[in-house]
Structure formats: structure tokens, C-alpha cells
Amino acid sequence: MKKIALLTSGGDSPGMNACIRSVVRTAVNHHMECWGVYSGYEGLINGDMRKMDSSDVSNIIQRGGTILKSSRSKEFRTEEGRKQAADNLKAKGIEGLVVIGGDGSFQGALLLEEEQGIKCVGVPGTIDNDLYGTDFTLGFDTAVNTVVECVDKIRDTADAHNRLFFVEVMGKDAGFIALRSGISVGAEAILLPETETYVDQLIEKLERGWERHKSSSIIIVAEGDDAGGAYEVAAKVKKKFDHYETKVTVLGHLQRGGSPSANDRLLGSTLGHAAVKALKAGLSMEMVGQINGDIAFTPFKQAVKHHQEINWNLLELAELLSL
Numbered sequence: 295m296k297k298i299a300l301l302t303s304g305g306d307s308p309g310m311n312a313c314i315r316s317v318v319r320t321a322v323n324h325h326m327e328c329w330g331v332y333s334g335y336e337g338l339i340n341g342d343m344r345k346m347d348s349s350d351v352s353n354i355i356q357r358g359g360t361i362l363k364s365s366r367s368k369e370f371r372t373e374e375g376r377k378q379a380a381d382n383l384k385a386k387g388i389e390g391l392v393v394i395g396g397d398g399s400f401q402g403a404l405l406l407e408e409e410q411g412i413k414c415v416g417v418p419g420t421i422d423n424d425l426y427g428t429d430f431t432l433g434f435d436t437a438v439n440t441v442v443e444c445v446d447k448i449r450d451t452a453d454a455h456n457r458l459f460f461v462e463v464m465g466k467d468a469g470f471i472a473l474r475s476g477i478s479v480g481a482e483a484i485l486l487p488e489t490e491t492y493v494d495q496l497i498e499k500l501e502r503g504w505e506r507h508k509s510s511s512i513i514i515v516a517e518g519d520d521a522g523g524a525y526e527v528a529a530k531v532k533k534k535f536d537h538y539e540t541k542v543t544v545l546g547h548l549q550r551g552g553s554p555s556a557n558d559r560l561l562g563s564t565l566g567h568a569a570v571k572a573l574k575a576g577l578s579m580e581m582v583g584q585i586n587g588d589i590a591f592t593p594f595k596q597a598v599k600h601h602q603e604i605n606w607n608l609l610e611l612a613e614l615l616s617l
């Protein structure tokens with residue numbers, strides 16, 4: 295394989311730039327031409343791409359977002375859209391594609407290869423960490439650190455005023471950010487999409503804290519929790535438990551931005567390198583991840599079908615430590 299392309303797709307995540315840098319420089323190192331596609335599959339359909347060299351990826355490893363920009367393309371969900379995208383690649387003699395994104399992006403890559411014969415390898419890039427076949431996805435570690443930094447600040451003011459805070463974090467289908475950050479900030483409770491939320495039990499817990507003269511409480515709510523977002527849960531609790539003044543903070547998109555952590559830079563560099571080597575070796579329709587520190591390949595078909603399981607031991611630990 296002499297020519298490859300790469301794109302970032304879906305929600306951006308810190309570490310994508312480190313991965314782009316690694317893909318481009320590994321390709322150059324292996325005497326392959328590397329084309330950067332702008333705005334994900336949207337750019338592939340519009341032929342918005344240009345050849346990249348080592349110097350094009352200088353000074354980006356520390357930057358959040360993605361220099362290639364990203365999108366969620368509706369047109370790529372149609373066969374015509376995918377054909378147009380493949381024709382643009384074929385016209386340039388590009389045979390392989392590295393897709394950095396989440397499971398929606400891999401579903402697209404799977405179809406691009408099955409229907410149009412473009413060889414694709416995926417790198418898991420999403421702050422949600424909900425992909426099967428890797429311990430961590432690009433951006434997750436940074437997002438968790440961002441949440442921890444923010445909630446520590448909220449704790450200061452919550453404590454100063456004896457307040458109860460509901461903090462909403464991202465994760466519409468998965469509670470990985472909520473669970474990991476919740477334990478790290480010593481949250482009094484963590485509400486996840488993976489578990490049922492019983493408001494009465496939450497209130498009982500808060501009552502116990504109140505009796506023990508707790509001066510503040512923090513409840514981390516994943517946006518996809520079944521009891522609703524942080525505003526809804528806060529309203530339900532407030533009706534029956536009004537000992538503390540109640541406040542809500544939705545952290546929102548600030549969790550997606552910022553300079554990547556060292557872990558995410560390392561992961562992006564490692565997986566980008568492995569993705570190019572895989573394409574060169576003739577591998578395709580696979581996602582490259584890392585399991586227990588080792589590079590691991592998972593077929594797209596499995597990666598998009600399964601979801602990574604929440605770590606139930608961590609959830610138990612959170613329960614135990616938040617008495």
C-alpha cells in the first residue's frame with residue numbers, strides 16, 4: 295500500500311491530534327503518501343483533502359480538538375454518499391483509510407470497505423470510553439481529569455455554603471466518565487445510564503450525610519442517566535429533601551476540549567503508529583486498541599456490536615467509599 299488517507303469523525307476528543315501526527319509520520323517513515331481529509335466523512339464526499347507531510351503535523355501533539363476537523367455526516371449514511379467518497383479516494387490512488395472516531399464512525403468505515411473496497415482501520419477516539427476492544431479511548435483520560443479539576447472547585451464553594459450540587463457530565467449511553475471522575479472527587483453518589491436510579495435511596499443517603507453533619511454533597515449525574523439529567527434529578531430530590539440549598543452545574547462541552555493528558559498523547563501516538571503498520575501489512579476492517587498495555591485488534595463487526603462493560607468493582611468501591 296503506497297497511499298493512505300486519514301480522517302477524524304464524530305465528537306472530537308483530546309489526543310486526536312497526537313494520533314494524526316503519529317499516522318502522518320509513520321506513513322512518511324514507511325515511504326507512504328498520507329492524505330488528510332477535512333471534516334470527517336463530509337470532507338471525503340466533497341473531496342476536501344490534501345497531502346500531508348511531517349512538517350504539517352509539527353506542534354500539534356499538545357493541542358485539543360482536531361486539526362482535520364470533524365463532523366457527523368448524514369450523507370455518508372447513504373450508499374451514494376459512500377460511493378462518492380470512495381470515488382474521490384480511488385481517483386487519487388488511495389487504497390487505505392485510517393478512521394479516528396467512535397462506533398458510528400466505524401459503522402461507516404465497515405460499509406465503505408464492504409461496498410466500495412476501501413481498506414479501513416479504526417482508532418478509537420471518543421471521550422466516552424464506550425468502545426469494545428480497548429481499555430481506553432482517546433480523550434477519555436483528559437475528559438476525566440477535566441471533570442475532576444472542575445468538581446474540586448465546585449466542592450470548595452459547595453463546602454463554604456453547605457450546599458448540595460448535582461454535576462452533570464457527558465455520557466449519553468455510558469457512565470465511564472461519571473464513574474471514574476465520581477470516585478476521584480469523592481462524590482456522595484454517582485448516577486449512571488447502566489444502573490437504575492432510585493431517587494428515594496439517594497435521598498436516604500443524603501439524609502444520613504446530613505445527620506453526620508456533612509457540610510456539602512456532590513452528586514455526579516451522567517447525562518444519559520435514566521432519572522433524567524442533573525436538573526431533573528435535582529428537582530426530584532429537592533421536593534423531598536431540602537436541608538441543603540441545591541445547585542446544578544452542567545459541565546457540557548468543556549469536557550471535550552483542552553490539552554490532552556500525557557496518557558492520551560501516548561495512546562494517540564501508539565495507536566496511530568499501529569494503525570498505519572496494520573494497513574501496510576494488509577489488515578483491514580479492524581479497530582486497533584490497547585488491552586492491558588498491549589496493542590489489540592478487534593474486527594469492526596465486533597467493535598460496533600458490543601459495548602465496553604462498566605467496571606462493576608469500581609462501582610462497588612464508589613458505593614463503599616461514599617458513606
Ligand code: F6P
Nearest residue numbers: 305396420421422464465466550
Ligand atoms: O460522543 C461523545 C459525546 O461527547 C457524548 O458524550 C455527548 O453526548 C455527545 O458527544 C455530544 O455531541 P455533540 O456535541 O457533537 O452533539
